[in-house]
Each structure stands twice: as structure tokens, then as C-alpha cells.
Amino acid sequence: xxxxxxxxxxxxxxxxxxxxxxxxxxxxxxxxxxxxxxxxxxxxxxxxxxxxxxxxxxxxxxxxxxxxxxxxxxxxxxxxxxxxxxxxxxxxxxxxxxxxxxxxxxxxxxxxxxxxxxxxxxxxxxxxxxxxxxxxxxxxxxxxxxxxxxxxxxxxxxxxxxxxxxxxxxxxxxxxxxxxxxxxxxxxxxxxxxxxxxxxxxxxxxxxxxxxxxxxxxxxxxxxxxxxxxxxxxxxxxxxxxxxxxxxxxxxxxxxxxxxxxxxxxxxxxxxxxxxxxxxxxxxxxxxxxxxxxxxxxxxxxxxxxxxxx
Amino acid sequence: xxxxxxxxxxxxxxxxxxxxxxxxxxxxxxxxxxxxxxxxxxxxxxxxxxxxxxxxxxxxxxxxxxxxxxxxxxxxxxxxxxxxxxxxxxxxxxxxxxxxxxxxxxxxxxxxxxxxxxxxxxxxxxxxxxxxxxxxxxxxxxxxxxxxxxxxxxxxxxxxxxxxxxxxxxxxxxxxxx
Amino acid sequence: xxxxxxxxxxxxxxxxxxxxxxxxxxxxxxxxxxxxxxxxxxxxxxxxxxxxxxxxxxxxxxxxxxxxxxxxxxxxxxxxxxxxxxxxxxxxxxxxxxxxxxxxxxxxxxxxxxxxxxxxxxxxxxxxxxxxxxxxxxxxxxxxxxxxxxxxxxxxxxxxxxxxxxxxxxxxxxxxxxxxxxxxxxxxxxxxxxxxxxxxxxxxxxxxxxxxxxxxxxxxxxxxxxxxxxxxxxxxxxxxxxxxxxxxxxxxxxxxxxxxxxxxxxxxxxxxxxxxxxxxxxxxxxxxxxxxxxxxxxxxxxxxxxxxxxxxxxxxxxxxxxxxxxxxxxxxxxxxxxxxxxxxxxxxxxxxxxxxxxxxxxxxxxxxxxxxxxxxxxxxxxxxxxxxxxxxxxxxxxxxxxxxxxxxxxxxxxxxxxxxxxxx
Numbered sequence: 001x002x003x004x005x006x007x008x009x010x011x012x013x014x015x016x017x018x019x020x021x022x023x024x025x026x027x028x029x030x031x032x033x034x035x036x037x038x039x040x041x042x043x044x045x046x047x048x049x050x051x052x053x054x055x056x057x058x059x060x061x062x063x064x065x066x067x068x069x070x071x072x073x074x075x076x077x078x079x080x081x082x083x084x085x086x087x088x089x090x091x092x093x094x095x096x097x098x099x100x101x102x103x104x105x106x107x108x109x110x111x112x113x114x115x116x117x118x119x120x121x122x123x124x125x126x127x128x129x130x131x132x133x134x135x136x137x138x139x140x141x142x143x144x145x146x147x148x149x150x151x152x153x154x155x156x157x158x159x160x161x162x163x164x165x166x167x168x169x170x171x172x173x174x175x176x177x178x179x180x181x182x183x184x185x186x187x188x189x190x191x192x193x194x195x196x197x198x199x200x201x202x203x204x205x206x207x208x209x210x211x212x213x214x215x216x217x218x219x220x221x222x223x224x225x226x227x228x229x230x231x232x233x234x235x236x237x238x239x240x241x242x243x244x245x246x247x248x249x250x251x252x253x254x255x256x257x258x259x260x261x262x263x264x265x266x267x268x269x270x271x272x273x274x275x276x277x278x279x280x281x282x283x284x285x286x287x288x289x290x291x292x293x294x295x296x297x298x299x300x301x302x303x304x305x306x307x308x309x310x
Numbered sequence: 311x312x313x314x315x316x317x318x319x320x321x322x323x324x325x326x327x328x329x330x331x332x333x334x335x336x337x338x339x340x341x342x343x344x345x346x347x348x349x350x351x352x353x354x355x356x357x358x359x360x361x362x363x364x365x366x367x368x369x370x371x372x373x374x375x376x377x378x379x380x381x382x383x384x385x386x387x388x389x390x391x392x393x394x395x396x397x398x399x400x401x402x403x404x405x406x407x408x409x410x411x412x413x414x415x416x417x418x419x420x421x422x423x424x425x426x427x428x429x430x431x432x433x434x435x436x437x438x439x440x441x442x443x444x445x446x447x448x449x450x451x452x453x454x455x456x457x458x459x460x461x462x463x464x465x466x467x468x469x470x471x472x473x474x475x476x477x478x479x480x481x482x483x484x485x486x487x488x
Numbered sequence: 489x490x491x492x493x494x495x496x497x498x499x500x501x502x503x504x505x506x507x508x509x510x511x512x513x514x515x516x517x518x519x520x521x522x523x524x525x526x527x528x529x530x531x532x533x534x535x536x537x538x539x540x541x542x543x544x545x546x547x548x549x550x551x552x553x554x555x556x557x558x559x560x561x562x563x564x565x566x567x568x569x570x571x572x573x574x575x576x577x578x579x580x581x582x583x584x585x586x587x588x589x590x591x592x593x594x595x596x597x598x599x600x601x602x603x604x605x606x607x608x609x610x611x612x613x614x615x616x617x618x619x620x621x622x623x624x625x626x627x628x629x630x631x632x633x634x635x636x637x638x639x640x641x642x643x644x645x646x647x648x649x650x651x652x653x654x655x656x657x658x659x660x661x662x663x664x665x666x667x668x669x670x671x672x673x674x675x676x677x678x679x680x681x682x683x684x685x686x687x688x689x690x691x692x693x694x695x696x697x698x699x700x701x702x703x704x705x706x707x708x709x710x711x712x713x714x715x716x717x718x719x720x721x722x723x724x725x726x727x728x729x730x731x732x733x734x735x736x737x738x739x740x741x742x743x744x745x746x747x748x749x750x751x752x753x754x755x756x757x758x759x760x761x762x763x764x765x766x767x768x769x770x771x772x773x774x775x776x777x778x779x780x781x782x783x784x785x786x787x788x789x790x791x792x793x794x795x796x797x798x799x800x801x802x803x804x805x806x807x808x809x810x811x812x813x814x815x816x817x818x819x820x821x822x823x824x825x826x827x828x829x830x831x832x833x834x835x836x837x838x839x840x841x842x843x844x845x846x847x848x849x850x851x852x853x854x855x856x857x858x859x860x861x862x863x864x865x866x867x868x869x870x871x872x873x874x875x876x877x878x879x880x881x882x883x884x885x886x887x888x889x890x891x892x893x894x895x896x897x898x899x900x901x902x903x904x905x906x907x908x909x910x911x912x
Contacts, residue, residue, distance in 0.1 A: 114760030135690030
């Protein structure tokens with residue numbers, strides 16, 4: 001019988017295909033709970049989960065909170081403002097103070113890549129990554145896998161295009177790790193200013209120079225969020241030109257396979273990376289992603305909670 | 311067969327027991343009106359299907375069957391070092407006002423039944439819950455009693471009782487492992 | 489202060505010496521080198537058969553953190569760590585608090601080192617006031633106070649005009665300029681080498697070209713102004729190539745690298761190990777190969793440590809928040825001896841790069857065992873096997889990626905001015 005041996009879930013890079021299969025199988029069965037009148041099971045009764053969010057996030061935090069509550073865990077949300085954190089307490093001290101309150105899991109989002117490994121060295125409870133810098137966002141990666149598998153019944157052999165700022169995207173890294181391990185073929189597109197060096201060595205990844213090349217005959221198109229504040233300075237002229245070359249619209253979507261799935265981790269900049277016609281169109285699975293997010297996070301919390309020490 | 315294994319029931323013995331239980335269910339509930347079968351994964355779910363077929367043969371009427379996975383409701387899970395995979399709960403109908411016959415293969419401590427009842431309650435409010443088991447091996451830790459029993463088997467708590475199923479999920483035999 | 493060091497392999501490239509001999513030290517200077525020397529009355533004799541006797545090692549790139557940052561290191565602990573690593577002399581960088589941009593700070597360091605230190609300390613003054621990159625510091629007075637070079641190490645002089653004038657002015661004064669070659673715009677918010685590892689770890693990368701461009705600029709300025717220039721901590725294959733070509737053209741450029749740049753790659757950052765975070769960052773395998781080739785063919789003149797102590801609190805944090813730098817004084821010798829074992833350098837070349845060349849470049853009267861020279865000697869046990877252990881480090885700080893490493897080779901005895909300052 002498959003067993004989940006990890007105490008923490010920090011990166012899909014650290015998980016095997018079998019680990020991810022187990023999480024996805026559990027998530028599928030968790031969905032039944034979410035469709036009931038009484039959306040709650042007693043599994044994590046008496047467990048305390050701290051949502052420690054150093055970066056603002058409404059949807060991920062809410063999704064983790066709902067996931068925890070549906071498993072009957074007690075949740076506490078802490079959002080140290082970045083300014084007070086830099087002035088005062090270190091992450092390690094914050095963690096040790098929280099640990100003294102005996103949590104079972106700390107779900108953390110942090111702006112620094114790898115901060116969770118630092119945290120995990122300091123605490124004895126489980127650590128679940130809700131996003132770290134430009135490193136990984138494993139729950140998003142898993143919910144993307146689940147959403148794609150729902151539609152095709154498999155992941156291996158699919159052509160998945162990921163378009164946008166790969167360099168700064170933790171979603172892209174988790175998607176690449178997850179998809180390539182599950183046998184999908186990943187095609188990346190974006191301006192060269194947004195393509196990190198040697199990214200093709202991450203697995204079965206093809207770097208494309210044009211968006212057309214990436215989405216041609218794709219089964220799935222994942223669009224990444226473009227932020228004028230971040231990429232606007234030196235990585236691209238402006239959102240308008242970006243949208244012309246790397247935006248998804250009903251026209252270029254026709255290049256993908258008929259009925260190809262369109263996904264986006266949200267929040268969407270309508271009219272920049274994706275036209276509203278696509279967002280609202282029948283090929284968009286954006287809300288399905290959000291729905292699967294709760295089930296995937298339930299599965300993650302469930303499996304780390306009883307997991308033996310790595 | 312190894313020396314430490316004893317066959318308690320063979321295939322036909324199981325069939326006879328299930329047929330008798332079917333009659334008892336019909337008798338107790340005066341037919342199939344509002345009766346539903348819910349099997350506990352995994353053995354109980356297979357047996358619930360068998361019972362449904364048997365009842366359909368006797369009564370000439372189909373009876374709704376569902377399956378429930380109680381992993382998320384267990385109270386002994388803390389002892390596990392890694393979490394059990396979660397099975398699928400499939401109850402394609404409302405339990406509101408239904409007479410639910412909960413089906414399991416072996417009744418032992420009663421903790422599984424406790425968990426299953428909790429799980430059922432989260433799916434709605436049945437009129438009543440009855441319990442059908444193929445084997446009752448004793449050693450209850452909770453005040454739980456089966457309404458329909460295929461066979462009572464005195465065991466020691468160190469022994470193990472198992473219902474063996476075929477690849478097609480047909481019950482083949484019940485074995486006692488010393 | 490009289491000492492007879494017997495039966496060692498005496499290696500002194502400054503006089504083309506490499507033979508088993510005895511060295512007699514009297515009144516703090518080398519009195520005689522020869523075979524079967526007899527210890528005069530009252531002279532302590534030590535037998536160092538099987539060991540190397542070399543001119544005291546010189547580390548031209550050390551951060552002593554004193555004054556101002558003594559919680560990381562101070563002149564006493566830093567020079568003690570240097571002596572333990574086989575160094576008899578070091579040049580300390582000016583990014584102290586206050587910075588070494590005036591005579592008072594330089595004098596403080598020299599005085600404290602003379603009275604309490606375990607090795608010779610030669611301060612490096614600032615190129616610009618407070619390392620602010622805006623106004624030239626008083627290089628003349630700094631030289632008079634005892635500074636052997638000027639540098640804004642830790643920061644580049646970003647303004648090319650100012651760097652040009654600094655090179656010209658320093659030439660007039662007769663003081664060496666040491667360049668910290670880094671283009672800050674290209675570095676941006678980078679925290680490690682830009683490459684596959686940074687891509688996988690999601691850490692912002694520092695491209696190699698950020699160093700190459702700055703190296704090229706300063707080399708061209710040195711060429712244009714006909715001024716001597718020393719490039720600190722060379723880490724990229726691009727920099728090695730630029731310096732090699734410049735030397736071939738006759739540019740008065742010298743350079744150093746550090747043991748971590750020929751020992752580690754950016755793979756060491758995996759696991760987000762902040763003890764593998766330094767500036768310039770650890771590079772890739774082809775850079776390591778180029779550094780080794782540069783050492784072999786003489787493009788790289790010196791091995792310096794860039795010993796950069798930091799407190800635990802400054803390293804035991806998230807990767808981005810950690811300060812740059814590692815300590816190196818106690819691990820430099822065995823890591824460099826590995827180059828000899830691997831056939832990249834002869835032991836003579838190693839002594840040149842760790843003693844003769846830095847002395848020559850800094851213009852200090854060290855790096856030689858000529859009769860009459862100050863008796864700074866290092867006795868090296870090339871076979872000593874030991875492991876780097878946190879508790880045994882002499883430095884106040886413990887920020888090294890080499891904890892747990894098995895080392896081969898160590899200083900058996902460090903002698904400064906004829907006095908034993910460290911003995912293993």
C-alpha cells in the first residue's frame with residue numbers, strides 16, 4: 001500500500017511520482033466531502049494549523065483555511081506585516097514562538113525562496129508551503145495536475161504549454177516539476193527576459209521562442225500572471241506589447257487542440273495575459289482549479305499530519 | 311493451506327449466510343420500502359452488493375446500494391505512522407428518512423461501526439440504522455451489537471479473521487488465522 | 489627568538505631554493521640556511537623532517553571586522569585564526585566601522601596588531617571616503633599611516649570617471665588599487681550565481697557577466713592610465729580570460745582568487761545553505777576549471793581567502809536575508825594543497841601564490857627566506873589529516889561551508905619574526 005513518508009510538503013521537486021499519485025487520489029476522494037450538505041469530517045479534530053502568511057494572499061489562504069476546517073482542524077491566521085518582520089523578530093524566532101503554542105502544521109507563504117527549509121529546521125511540526133518566492137507553490141501545482149487529470153483521465157503524453165514570466169513564477173516551477181514527473185510534455189513560452197537559464201534541464205521541458213510554437217496542438221494552456229509592477233521595469237516594454245505577443249485570445253487559442261483546457265493560477269489580469277473572451281469561454285477551467293484547490297489542500301494536510309519523520 | 315489457517319466458511323457457506331441475512335432484513339423491515347444498503351469499504355461494500363442481489367432475487371425489487379469509506383472518521387489513526395489512503399464514498403441517494411442497513415464483513419471492536427455511523431450521520435438523518443455482518447468475532451470495545459449476523463465465531467483477540475474475495479470482488483471464504 | 493629548524497624541505501621560490509636543509513633564526517631574522525647546522529648555545533632546535541619550511545604565508549584579502557564589528561571577529565581572534573592557518577601576514581580590508589579612510593583608523597589597527605596580534609597586519613585603505621563611491625579618500629595620508637593598498641572591497645567604484653582618477657592618483661602616490669569588480673545594475677537583487685541551480689531553486693541570479701564587465705572596465709582603465717591594478721576574488725572564466733589577455737598586452741594587472749572558487753560550485757547552495765552565500769557567488773564547473781587553469785598558467789597571481797566572518801544570527805536566516813561571505817583563514821592551506829595533489833600547481837608555485845606574489849604585489853618585505861629577511865616562516869605538514877569542526881575553529885565566527893570536510897595538510901608551526909605564534 002502506498003505510504004506518504006514526508007513530514008513536510010515544501011516542493012514538488014522533493015516528491016516522487018508515487019507521492020503525488022497518492023495525494024491526487026486522496027484529493028479526488030476528498031471532493032465528496034465538499035459536495036455534501038455537511039462539509040466536514042472529524043479527521044483532524046484537535047489538530048491546530050497555523051496559517052502564517054508573510055505575503056498577502058486571499059485565495060490561497062482562504063483555500064487552506066477551508067481545507068483545514070473541513071477536516072475539523074482548528075486554524076489560526078497570522079499575517080506579520082513585512083515591515084514589522086524586518087524591523088523586529090526573525091522568522092526563526094517567530095516560528096519558535098508559534099511552536100510553543102503546539103501547532104501540528106504551519107502553512108506558510110513567504111517572499112524568500114527556500115524560507116520553508118529554514119523554518120522546517122527550526123520546528124518540530126509539519127511545514128506546508130503555500131508559496132515561497134519564485135521557488136515553488138506545490139498546492140497550486142497539485143491542483144493543476146488534478147484539474148488536468150479530471151479532464152483527460154491521464155497526465156502522461158499530454159502537451160502542456162506554460163506561457164508568461166517563467167523566471168519569477170513559483171507556479172511555473174511547481175507545474176514543471178509535477179507535470180514532467182507525471183509524464184507530460186511541457187512547452188514554455190515567454191519573452192527571453194522572462195525565461196530563466198537552463199530551464200530546459202528541469203525535465204521534459206521545451207523552451208519556445210514564440211507563443212505559437214508552444215500552444216500549437218497543446219492539450220492544456222496555462223497562462224501566468226503578468227504584473228506591471230514587477231515585469232514592467234526592464235523585462236518588457238509595457239503590458240500592451242506583452243499582450244500582443246504573449247496574450248491568449250480566441251484567435252490564437254484555435255492553434256491548440258480543439259477543446260484544449262485553459263488554466264490560470266489567478267488573479268487574472270483580463271486583457272493582458274488573457275482576453276476576457278477566453279476567461280469566460282467554455283475552455284476555461286479557472287474555477288475548476290479553485291474548486292480542486294480545497295480538495296488538494298485537504299489531502300496535503302491529511303497526509304502530512306500523520307506522516308512519520310523523513 | 312498453512313497450518314495456522316482454519317476455514318470458517320466456504321463459498322457456499324457464505325452464500326447460505328447471506329441468503330438468510332437477506333430474509334431477515336426483509337422480515338425486519340417488512341419488505342424493501344425505504345431500505346438502503348451501505349457497505350463499509352472495502353469488504354463490507356462487496357458484501358452489500360451481494361446482499362442487494364440476493365434481496366432482489368427474493369423480493370423481485372431493486373434496492374439502493376452505497377459504499378462508505380470511514381478512513382477520515384477513524385479514531386485509531388493516531389497510531390499510524392503514515393496516513394492511510396482515503397477511499398471513495400459513493401452514496402448516490404439521500405439518506406433522509408431511510409432505513410439504512412450498514413454492512414461490514416467482520417465485527418470486532420466496534421470502532422469501525424462507530425466511525426461508519428458518524429460518517430452516515432454527516433450524510434443526512436436516516437430513520438434508523440441497522441447492522442449486518444458476515445462474522446461477529448466478539449471483543450467489543452464499544453456498546454455496539456449487530457442486527458444480522460452470518461456467523462458468531464469465538465476468537466482470541468490475537469487471532470485474525472479475514473474474508474477473502476476474488477479478483478471480481480466475490481466472497482470466496484472466511485479464514486481464521488491463529 | 490633564536491631557533492634552529494632542522495631537516496625540513498625548505499622551499500623558497502624567491503631564491504630558487506627547494507632542498508632539505510636547516511634554517512637558523514636569530515634575533516628575528518634568517519641567519520643561515522644550510523645542512524647540518526649546529527644549534528648555538530641557547531638556541532632551541534626543532535626537527536621538522538618530512539615537512540615543508542616556506543616563507544610565512546601572506547593572505548592579501550581578509551576582513552578583520554575591527555574596529556566596529558568585533559562581534560564577528562577582532563584583530564586578536566582574526567590574527568590568531570590566521571596563524572593557525574599558517575599565515576604570518578595579512579592585509580585587512582577597509583569596510584570596518586568606521587571605515588579605514590583616515591590615518592586614525594589605520595594607526596589603530598596597526599598598533600593593536602603589533603601589541604596583541606598573532607601575525608603582521610597590513611591595512612588596506614579606502615579608495616573613496618566611507619566607501620561611498622563619491623570622493624577619493626586621502627590616499628597619501630593612508631599610505632603614510634601604513635596602508636599597503638586602497639580598495640572599496642565589498643563595493644565596486646561604480647563611477648568609471650572616479651575609478652580612472654583613483655588609478656591615476658594612486659600611481660602618483662605609489663599605492664596599489666584593488667578592484668572589487670562588480671556591476672551593481674547587473675547584480676540587481678541577485679543572491680547566487682545565475683544558472684541552472686538558481687533556476688531550480690527559484691533564487692535571483694547574479695550573472696557572470698556582472699563580474700566580467702567590471703573586470704574588463706577596470707583592466708581597460710588601468711591600461712589607459714598605465715597604472716597598476718589588482719583584481720580581487722576572481723570567480724568567472726570571463727574574468728580569467730580578460731586578465732590573461734591584458735597581461736599578454738603588458739597591462740600592469742594582477743589578481744587573486746579564493747579557495748572556494750576552485751573548490752566549490754553553486755551546487756553547494758542547494759538546500760539553501762547560507763554558508764555557501766558569498767560575493768562574488770560560487771560559480772559553475774567551467775568557471776572552476778578556468779580558475780584552475782588561470783592558477784596553473786600564472787594568470788592568477790595569488791590565492792587569498794576573502795575571510796569574511798559573520799555572526800550566526802546573520803547566517804541562520806532565510807537565504808535572501810543572509811549576509812555574504814565565509815571564513816577562510818583556517819581552511820585555505822589544505823584546500824590549496826589539494827591543487828598540488830591534483831597536479832595543477834607545483835608546491836613551489838603554491839608558495840609563490842600564497843606568499844611571494846602577494847608580498848611583491850603589496851610591496852611588503854615578506855615572502856622570502858633570504859639571509860637577513862624577517863624570520864616569518866610557516867612549517868607545513870602536507871600529510872596532516874584532520875576534519876573541520878565547528879568547535880575547533882579559532883575564528884570568532886563559524887560561517888564556512890567546509891564544516892565536516894576531511895582535510896589533508898596543515899600548518900604544523902607558524903613563526904613570526906622568529907617567534908612561534910602557532911604550533912599544532
